Amino acid sequence: MEYKKMAIKPYRFEVSEARSVKHPTLPNIVKHTFLVPARLFPKGVPTGANLRDPVGMNRQVYKDVKASLEGKEALPGTFDLLNLGITIIAEDIEVIDKRVFNVMIDDDYGIANGGHTTRIIYDCQEDDSIAEGQHVEVKIITGLEGGENHTLRVDIARGQNTGISVQPRSIFELDGAFDSLKEIVKDQDWANDIGFKESDKKDIDVRELVSVLELMNVTDFPVRESKHPIAAYEKWSTPLMKFGDDFKEHQKTGEPRKYAAFEPLLIDTLVLYDHIRREFLKVYNETVKGRAGNLRIVEKAPPSKGRYKFQYAKLDDHDQRLTKGAAYPILGAFRNFVSINPDTGCAEWVGGFENVLSSWRNLAPELVSETKQAINDIGNAPDSLGKNRNHWANLFKSVRLHVMQQQLDTMG
Structure with a gap:
């Protein structure tokens, strides 16, 4: 069999750590492991050996990988511990320096596994959104040159392309942990738009429902204490695991679940969430006398998506909305309106949900102004607001004072 001439090019790898081992059975083959700063991973590495093209990047599992690389779904600096990394079939490696190598790669081979990870790294490099200290583990196999190893190259490529690990929500x-949520939302127009497992291609992720529910969790985050459910924004996996563990624990004992107490508030909380995201822009323009559309905490609908829908509250579509990072601290402040009925054990709104909506309209100028001040103090990035403890606390105090004043007015 005749093999075409290989087109081999060098790709510069700057690494933090490097090691190499000879294969115990096939001594010509060497396995190299590089720990590469993600921001320095070289551009244009061939993907000819990858049997899975990096498509379907809108799947939630790949969004999670991107969030992890950006430090939103895990601690910055741990990406290489959570990700399987990238495997490359190369021809040879040239040592330039202790931590600099030229990896010689044939255009028809290159990346055998990790094409999606590579694409995500390139996207984040372009956006300059890689969190500090993030590395990717790169495994490079050399010594497969020659026609006699063509079959082995193909077998390695095939073997490397195994399935993606199952996500907890699946x-x-x-x-059956989500059965109670399904029961609550079954009559909603958007009930069929919820994705409950990673393979569901739906507009609404069940983790958003769980995270919003966590914002009203007065059991773990009592209104009289200084703790706030920041993980609802900071790391979706935390409230999801808490929700799942709560289900499994009480499935064994038969006792009422903790989250069952808050589930009756879910739909109302989502409605309030829509109002905040939709109305923030108008209130900002009127209160601050600025243009909310110019803020980084306001996102614009991409042309491919059209206009944003606010299906929970049945509000008009809009081409802009408040980002989650800015909306969650505001929404979480309305936990002040949640109380547990001692007779039923279920959560209720203080004064009813119409009072909550009315209070949002009354409080909106103040909460928007506080958000503007936080932008001035800590920056105009959604992630900065979403993770800032002081910002959560300040908004919470404002709503707390409003609720206390309502209670005084009622007593008077």
Whole structure:
């Protein structure tokens, strides 16, 4: 069999750590492991050996990988511990320096596994959104040159392209942990738009429902204490695991679940969430006398998506909305209106949900102004607001004072 001439090019790898080992059975083959700063991963590495093209990047599992690389879904600096990394079939490696190598790669081979990870790294490099200290583990196999190893190259490529690990929400869905949520939302127009497992291609992620529910969790975050459910924004996996563990624990004992107490508030909370995201812009323009559309905490609908829908509250579509990072601290402040009925054990709104909506309209100028001040103090990035403890606390105090004043007015 005749093999075409290989087109081999060098790709510069700057690494933090490097090691190499000879294969114990095939001594000509060497396995190299590089720990590469993600921001320095070289551009244009061939993907000819990858049997899975990096498509379907809008799947939630790849969004999670991107969020992890950006430090939103895990601690910055741990990406290489959570990600399987990238495997490359190369021809040879040239040592330039202790931490600099030229990896010689044939255009028809290159990346055998990790094409999606590579694409995500390139996207984040372009956006300059890689969190500090993030590395990717790169495994490079050399010594496969020559026609006699062509079959082995193909076998390695095939073997490297195994399935993606199952995400926790898929397991929880199989266990029935989301059945109570399904029951609550079953009559909503958007009920069929919810994705309960990772393979569901739906507009609404069940983790958003769980995170919004966590914002009203007065059991773990009592209104009289200084703790706030920041993880609802900071790391979606935290409230999801808490929700799933709560289900499994009480499935064994038969006792009422903790989250069952808050689930009756879910739809109302989502309605309030829509109002905040939709109305913030108008209130900002009127209160601050600025242009909310110019803020980084306001996102614009991409042309491919059209206009944003506010299906929870049935509000008019809009081409802009407040980002989650800015909306969650505001929404979380309305936990002040949640109380547990001692007779039923279920959460209720203080004064009813119409009072909550009315209070949002009354409080909106103040909460928007506080958000503007936070932008001045800590920056105009959604992630900065979403993770800032002081910002959460300040908004919470404002709503707390409003609720206390309502209670005084009622007593008077």
